[in-house]
Every structure is written in structure tokens, then in C-alpha cells.
Amino acid sequence: MLYRLRDAGYQAFLVGGCVRDLLLGVPPKDFDVVTNALPEEIKKLFRNCRLVGRRFRLAHVYFGREIVEVATFRASSAPLQSEEPLPDADPEDGEAPEIDEPLATELEEDSGNGEERVLDEHGRILRDNVYGTIDEDVWRRDFTANALYYNIADFSVWDYVGGVEDIAARRLRLIGDPETRYREDPVRMLRAARFEAKLGFTVDEATAEPIPRLKGLLAAVPAARLFDETLKLFLTGHGARSLEVLRRRGLLETLLPTVAAYLDAHPGSLVEKLVMQGLRNTDSRVLEGKPVTPTFLFAVLLYGPIAQAIESAPPERWHEQATILDACDRAIREAQVHIAIPRRFTLGVREMIALQPRLEHPRGRRALRLLEHPRFRAAYDLLLLRAEQGLAPAEMAQWWTRIQEVSAEERVRMADELAGQKSRPEAPRKRRRRRRRRPSNPT
Numbered sequence: 001m002l003y004r005l006r007d008a009g010y011q012a013f014l015v016g017g018c019v020r021d022l023l024l025g026v027p028p029k030d031f032d033v034v035t036n037a038l039p040e041e042i043k044k045l046f047r048n049c050r051l052v053g054r055r056f057r058l059a060h061v062y063f064g065r066e067i068v069e070v071a072t073f074r075a076s077s078a079p080l081q082s083e084e085p086l087p088d089a090d091p092e093d094g095e096a097p098e099i100d101e102p103l104a105t106e107l108e109e110d111s112g113n114g115e116e117r118v119l120d121e122h123g124r125i126l127r128d129n130v131y132g133t134i135d136e137d138v139w140r141r142d143f144t145a146n147a148l149y150y151n152i153a154d155f156s157v158w159d160y161v162g163g164v165e166d167i168a169a170r171r172l173r174l175i176g177d178p179e180t181r182y183r184e185d186p187v188r189m190l191r192a193a194r195f196e197a198k199l200g201f202t203v204d205e206a207t208a209e210p211i212p213r214l215k216g217l218l219a220a221v222p223a224a225r226l227f228d229e230t231l232k233l234f235l236t237g238h239g240a241r242s243l244e245v246l247r248r249r250g251l252l253e254t255l256l257p258t259v260a261a262y263l264d265a266h267p268g269s270l271v272e273k274l275v276m277q278g279l280r281n282t283d284s285r286v287l288e289g290k291p292v293t294p295t296f297l298f299a300v301l302l303y304g305p306i307a308q309a310i311e312s313a314p315p316e317r318w319h320e321q322a323t324i325l326d327a328c329d330r331a332i333r334e335a336q337v338h339i340a341i342p343r344r345f346t347l348g349v350r351e352m353i354a355l356q357p358r359l360e361h362p363r364g365r366r367a368l369r370l371l372e373h374p375r376f377r378a379a380y381d382l383l384l385l386r387a388e389q390g391l392a393p394a395e396m397a398q399w400w401t402r403i404q405e406v407s408a409e410e411r412v413r414m415a416d417e418l419a420g421q422k423s424r425p426e427a428p429r430k431r432r433r434r435r436r437r438r439p440s441n442p443t
């Protein structure tokens with residue numbers, strides 16, 4: 001596709017993360033292209049092309065299931081591609097009305113030649129369609145390592161900012177004055193944390209320094225964008241390291257304040273271990289190419305705040321569904337202040353958590369129906385994780401592992417056997433003992 005642009009007389013470069021990853025010898029996640037062709041011109045060249053974005057218009061060119069993002073050089077330091085909600089964001093429940101507006105409104109608002117830039121009173125760029133040349137485009141990129149251009153015409157790398165050297169030194173450095181760049185787009189603070197976690201680079205001192213002072217600016221960022229950024233932090237294979245970096249840089253406090261507060265108040269707790277292990281498990285799944293879901297992620301991240309909300313009820317009510325669901329709702333509501341978690345995921349979190357006591361105390365043959373529950377698999381994974389930390393009875397986790405492996409008849413036998421055990425005289429004592437232990441480890 002780069003060649004089609006070139007053959008039509010345009011400049012075309014690979015840019016950003018893919019060039020960085022190629023230099024690092026790791027496979028790029030996706031390919032971003034920049035060109036001096038205008039969006040409308042790109043659209044004429046590619047049949048399978050759609051123009052997207054309001055704050056910044058760019059072209060998505062489809063190759064089967066792959067999307068290549070083709071952007072036109074821009075001339076200011078506005079946020080780029082990643083500011084746009086993910087293509088698969090659910091328009092029903094994401095709070096991302098920005099992309100839903102008809103293009104016509106946009107064009108009306110545009111001044112004359114379709115170029116425009118709008119800032120808010122804090123210097124944050126709200127909209128930006130000022131097209132430019134490559135040597136203007138480069139200054140709007142965030143980190144030097146992300147600002148390299150690979151020219152397909154002669155296979156050369158164009159480096160205006162010392163990015164090649166920084167990559168070799170594994171150094172993460174913002175282009176330009178860090179404070180100005182964070183003010184323009186506070187999400188760059190989260191991106192710094194993400195690349196620190198993902199690449200294992202050392203953050204340059206001047207790049208790290210303003211973060212504690214400016215992290216409050218993240219409050220002004222649309223919650224839908226923070227949701228997207230949260231998924232990039234936690235669901236792309238380095239979630240455990242992302243959490244460590246976010247905590248160390250004080251950014252978890254602004255992104256998920258209740259989670260940060262819980263972890264700070266309970267250092268070394270079983271919940272902290274559960275969160276870290278949950279993130280590590282998710283990371284392994286990503287690396288194995290298995291699917292991962294925001295539902296499981298948020299159930300793990302919010303585990304502490306949910307447990308805390310449950311514990312604020314009287315102990316005899318801790319195992320009631322109403323208590324558990326109220327606790328989930330409270331924890332989710334507090335998280336939603338900052339991150340717009342689409343409803344299908346928050347519903348999933350509630351179901352996963354509410355299934356925990358039912359998995360811990362399966363009741364006869366009715367328990368078998370839980371295997372059919374759409375959230376069973378996620379709830380079972382959470383049960384395993386809890387059992388691993390001693391937050392749920394290990395024998396029940398094993399029981400559910402086994403029951404999934406056996407035949408239908410054997411399942412019925414296992415359910416009956418369990419029901420039978422429970423009616424044995426010593427069983428109530430065992431249950432009571434477990435219940436008394438539970439105050440320290442609810443849900």
C-alpha cells in the first residue's frame with residue numbers, strides 16, 4: 001500500500017511504534033503510515049478505505065481483517081491516532097460522542113480549506129486538522145522513539161529528534177518541553193508509563209519530572225479515552241508491569257484512585273497478590289495469543305474496592321447476593337468517575353463476583369446449571385485465582401476443575417456426592433469454621 005501512494009506521486013512512510021519495534025527487533029503490533037496525500041486523496045487511491053475521526057481525520061485502509069492507519073502529515077503537537085476511541089468501541093455505551101457526529105457538522109465548522117486547530121483554556125488541543133510536512137509532523141509526536149520515519153522509497157530511516165540513539169540507549173524521552181507536551185495532552189503521562197512498562201526503557205529525568213505535578217490534568221481527559229488507554233496498559237501483554245509503573249509514578253491514583261488507595265492501605269496483602277497474579281495470567285494469555293477480556297481485568301483490578309465495600313456491611317450479610325451486588329455497583333461507580341467502562345463489561349464484573357459464593361457452595365444438581373452460565377468460565381478463573389491466594393477454598397476450585405473434565409453422568413454423581421457430604425453430621429461444623437474465618441477474606 002505504501003507503494004501505491006508512492007506510485008501516485010506521494011511521499012509515504014512507516015512511522016511510530018512499528019519503526020521503533022522493528023529497530024528493537026520485536027514484531028510490530030500494527031503499522032501506521034504517514035503521507036503527504038490528503039485524506040480525500042487517500043480515499044481516491046484505496047477502494048477499501050474509510051475516513052474516521054473528528055478531532056483529527058485519518059484514513060483506515062482495510063486489508064482483510066487488518067486495518068492500516070494512514071494519516072496525513074500534520075503541523076502541530078496535537079494528540080495523534082491513539083486519541084481516537086478504538087474502532088471496536090461500543091457506540092451504545094461508550095461515552096465517546098465525539099466520533100458519532102456527522103461529518104457534515106465537522107466540515108461546516110472547518111475554516112476554509114478544511115484546516116483548523118482548537119485549544120481549550122488549559123492549552124489542551126481539542127481539535128486539530130492542520131496539515132503539514134514531515135519535518136513539521138515529527139514535532140507533534142510524543143517520544144523520540146516513536147518519531148522515526150521509514151522511507152519505503154529508499155529504505156532509509158529519517159530521524160529528526162535523536163530517536164535512533166534513544167532506542168539504542170533504551171531511553172524514553174519526550175520531544176520538546178515536557179511540561180508543555182503533557183499540558184497539550186495529559187494522556188502522554190499514561191503513555192510514558194505504558195512504554196516504560198512495555199519496552200522496559202528508562203524514562204529520561206526531564207520526561208519523568210513533571211508527572212507528579214501534572215497528573216491531576218488527567219481529570220480533564222474524556223473518560224472514554226481513559227478507558228481505551230487503560231486497556232492498552234493492561235491488556236497488551238505487560239499489565240503486571242504497567243500496574244507497578246503506574247503505582248510508582250503516582251498515576252494509579254488519578255486513573256483508579258480506589259484501587260490505588262486499597263493497595264496502599266494493604267501492602268503485601270492477599271488481594272495485592274491476587275491482582276498481580278491476575279495480571280500476570282492475563283499477560284501470559286496475551287503472549288499465547290489467547291483472548292482476554294476487560295470484564296476479567298476489571299473484576300481483578302476492582303477486587304480490593306469490592307471486598308472493602310462488602311466488608312462495610314455487617315458480617316452476617318457478606319454472603320448475600322444483594323450485599324455483593326451493591327458492593328460491585330459502588331466500586332464500579334467510583335471507577336466510572338474516571339474511566340468509562342462500557343456497560344457490558346461492568347455487568348460482567350457483577351456476574352463474575354456474584355457467582356463466587358455460588359461456586360464456593362454449589363447446591364446439589366442445581367450447581368450443574370452454573371456450568372452453562374455465560375460468565376462461568378470467567379468466574380471459574382477468578383475462583384482459581386482466589387483459591388491460589390487462600391481467598392477461597394482450594395477443594396472447591398479443584399471440584400470445579402474436575403467437574404468440567406468428566407462426563408455428564410459423572411457430573412451428576414459428583415453433585416450428588418457433594419450434596420450428600422454436606423448433610424453429614426461433621427459438615428456443618430466445617431462450614432461454620434470456614435465462615436468464621438471469612439471476615440478477613442470476603443467475596
Ligand code: ATP
Binds near residue numbers: 018
Ligand atoms: P504501540 O506499539 O503500543 O501501538 P505506538 O507507538 O504505535 O505503540 P500508538 O498509540 O499506536 O502507539 O500511536 C502511533 C504513533 O502516533 C506513536 O508512535 C506516536 O508517534 C504518535 N502518537 C500517538 N499518540 C500520541 C499522543 N498522544 N501524542 C503525540 N503523539 C502520539
Ligand code: MG
Binds near residue numbers: 016032
Ligand atoms: Mg501503534
